[in-house]
Amino acid sequence: MPRRPTILDVAAHAGLSKSTVSLVLKNSPQIKPETAALVRRSMEAVGYVYNRAAANLRSSSTGLVGLVINDLRNPFFTEFAASFQMALFARGYATVISNSGEDPAMQAEIITSMIEHGVSALVISPSYGEVTATFEQIARAQVPTLQVLRQVSPLTEDFPFSSFDYVDGGRQAARHLVEAGARRIAFVGGLQGRAITAERMQGYLDEMARIGAEPLVLHGRPSRQVGADLAEQLMRDHPDVDAAICFNDLVALGMMARLSRAGVMPGRDFRLTGFDDIEESAQVWPGLSSVSCDITSFGQKTAATLLDWLVEGKKPAAERREPVHLVPRASSMGEGL
Template identity: 60%
Template sequence: MTRPTIIDVAKAAGVSKSTVSLVLQNSPSVSAKTREDVRKAMQELGYVYNRAAANLRSSQVGLVGLVINDLKNPFFAEFATAVQMAISDAGYATVVANTDENPALQARTIAAMIEHGVSGLIISPAYGDEEATFGQLTRAGVPALQVLRKVSPRTDLFPFAAPDYAAGGRLAAQHLIATGARRIAFVGGIEDRSVTAERLSGYLQVLAEHGQQPKILHGRPTRAFGRECADRLISDPDCDAAVCFNDLVALGVISGFASRGHLVGRDFRLVGFDDIEEAAQSYPPLSSVHCGISGFGQQMAATLMSWLNEGARPVAETRTPVDLVIRASSLVG
């Protein structure tokens, strides 16, 4: 159950948020009747006043919420680090939360951040129960950017920004075809999710242009899934290359091939996506779509700061450029 906020109390009591704040501060400017109505609403809703958070707000410390769907993934961790450092440089404090792809936890986390008076939020959202998260943000009126994944279609309220995933899929597939690949698989990514569809779309476009039939292996974007797919790729004699949904999947494929006596970069061409630090350090080094995620994080921090400090609302949707870093994993022969 979502924790009630000061806004919920104001609605229940039929007063403004500022009036509730005055009641909480024991201001003599509020009438006895209004004070009674507000306290009754607080009791009925189970609202608990957090005086420490109120003291933080009153000290004029800018607080930004950073909500990430999977901080275990190095791609998201690098993004979060870049955002946090840039926001710190701008004089704001950052509250960072990992939701572990759990939309219910995400909704509770954001409710708590709103209650603690965050000035704005940057959210890489979990999928599912969109209203629980974005509905309360709409009611609270807190500026919020959704990044890396577009979960709410209301980009007029929640501007969206991400690297150009479709272009990345095109670059990867074009490169593999240029190296002589005859049948290219796409490995990883949960079906029916927008981020999967975007990364897949560029790959599909290039294959259609060259008359190749796609081979799509949907699944969780993890090393374990990539390793599981190694057998399926090796057992298909026509399949000699793959684009992976992300580098974690690709690193799993490399491991799975090695465990079966095959070598990516010699027997099979492989391209990952995201270009995390480990891509350059794997064996063989992994070709990958480079998203410039650290610079992207700095850009998102600057965008939110401009929104908060100057009222410069971001455009509804932003796509940042990507490029392909070619390494030994895709250069058979």
């Protein structure tokens, strides 16, 4: 990583003294507005990020880790955040958690704020979009950073990435449905063009090619409402489809509800599996078959990996994939209906 710019670099660029720049950073009333504007332009030009926590000597910032999540409304990510935070707390570290709402601009602002407040490290389940400037800023700040569950920066030597073997998960789900007797299988949900959609879909495509079946893919946002809408589309436009692999459990739960309202019993009349194995998958009736990613253990391992980096200097591998396994339930097996 390049050297982190300092207050001296800002002062040199602005043609001012270090003390003047320091007063600007402290919002001193002694500084004229035009001087403050000049300093802030120089800060941006040299890539300087003000560490407010360090400047104020806040001892509370020591051991503070920033966690940025793309969608905390999704139980999969919520469970990861909770297990990660609790594992860090057990080691004496505090976590500040923020939701970017799938907005890369908001994500950039959140990360800037966390750096300013002196986080020791960052863990990001990133939003998709233009993020080059965001990761360049992190590099300049020299804050150890992990990408988890989604990879948006290709610089994994600098920003190590860890996730699950989604390709194998899709393959397991497809093979399971074939063995359960499904004749025409669709892949439902997930936004087109996103790496995570391609990964979860690839195993399905591989299995369809293996058995010589024509794939059918219906894309959409990973939500219950979209799952319900796509179930309606399948029933209307593709009545021959008798099974589906859903991008995630939320899509599957939405499909199950809509199929049931139409008198199509999941597991008996239509077989389907989800992805992620959130808690509701085992509680809903009929039970939802799902590819389990053991997100709780993943959160704990991520915390341990980060602390090894911070405390022991053991930088993580550039990429790590955790295994997954299918949990079959009534939605694909028809048992107990």
